């Protein structure tokens with residue numbers, strides 16, 4: 001039997017993923033001592049992985065080597081095991097490969113056993129996974145959101161953002177989102193029920209941001225010039241929780257706020273946060289998120305693509321804005 005995997009041939013320029021990544025065949029991997037092979041059922045598409053494809057060595061993770069398989073979160077059953085804690089048949093989530101089968105050391109890959117009783121397994125990528133933890137942590141811990149405050153989230157219709165705005169509402173804040181396009185903004189206000197949405201693609205961002213009337217917490221997924229526009233509209237003693245800088249990832253730019261002095265003028269706290277830093281609290285975060293998921297207080301739309309061969313179409317959506325909610329590839 002053979003395996004197929006996406007090999008990194010070269011560093012992508014912008015969004016030319018089809019030139020930089022190639023689907024190739026290899027023999028089915030065999031686990032060595034303390035390794036497992038996962039039969040991937042689903043792949044999670046995450047915008048942050050775009051940075052691993054660059055040659056930057058000053059990011060929060062070293063670059064992936066060319067000639068190796070593309071890495072990402074996967075869900076699947078253990079197909080072969082030489083690790084006593086992960087017997088064959090166990091349902092797991094781990095950092096594996098964009099492949100039919102992932103070969104991993106479960107400890108290094110952050111493998112977690114999943115409760116098979118959860119009906120919609122996609123939730124383990126979204127609200128019950130890294131996006132959920134990140135949204136909750138960023139709003140509650142880094143953003144220190146308090147009842148009655150105004151929270152603004154960028155990339156608000158994406159996987160992390162759509163959870164962040166809902167969590168802000170659940171914590172009795174006024175929740176606003178920035179998203180690209182009228183349909184996303186309609187979705188956020190009418191289907192998700194947030195207080196207001198700003199369409200940054202409509203060309204009149206500043207007027208729309210003024211409508212919010214002062215921001216206490218900015219949960220930023222985007223960075224770039226949008227951050228400057230928000231800094232000048234922050235309330236005194238506001239918090240800017242830096243979750244991601246997606247506008248830089250494909251463009252290769254680096255966010256350098258021109259309005260940096262507003263941090264002093266408005267006495268802002270600006271702090272980055274990164275989900276692996278609080279992975280040890282995953283169980284606690286998941287159980288809180290699960291209560292909201294089970295009571296349908298949180299919803300997550302999924303953008304599902306089928307087939308390993310179609311991964312790049314799904315991946316590209318993260319950078320063109322083609323998705324609402326969590327982008328997943330089902331194999």
Ligand SMILES: NC(=O)c1ccc[n+]([C@@H]2O[C@H](COP(=O)([O-])OP(=O)(O)OC[C@H]3O[C@@H](n4cnc5c(N)ncnc54)[C@H](OP(=O)(O)O)[C@@H]3O)[C@@H](O)[C@H]2O)c1
Pocket residue numbers: 045046047048130131134155156157158159160161178179180181184221222242243244245246247248273274275276317318319320321322323325326327
């Ligand atoms: N700190 C952490 O631990 C952590 C963990 C998970 C994710 N993140 C961050 O969270 C952010 C979202 O990631 P995700 O995986 O959940 O993806 P996602 O939000 O589902 O998809 C990315 C979204 O970003 C928006 N976008 C793309 N390019 C943009 C640009 N140039 N300007 C403005 N918006 C743009 C697009 O929506 P529009 O149509 O609105 O443009 C797109 O749908 C990323 O910055 C990622 O690095 C951080």
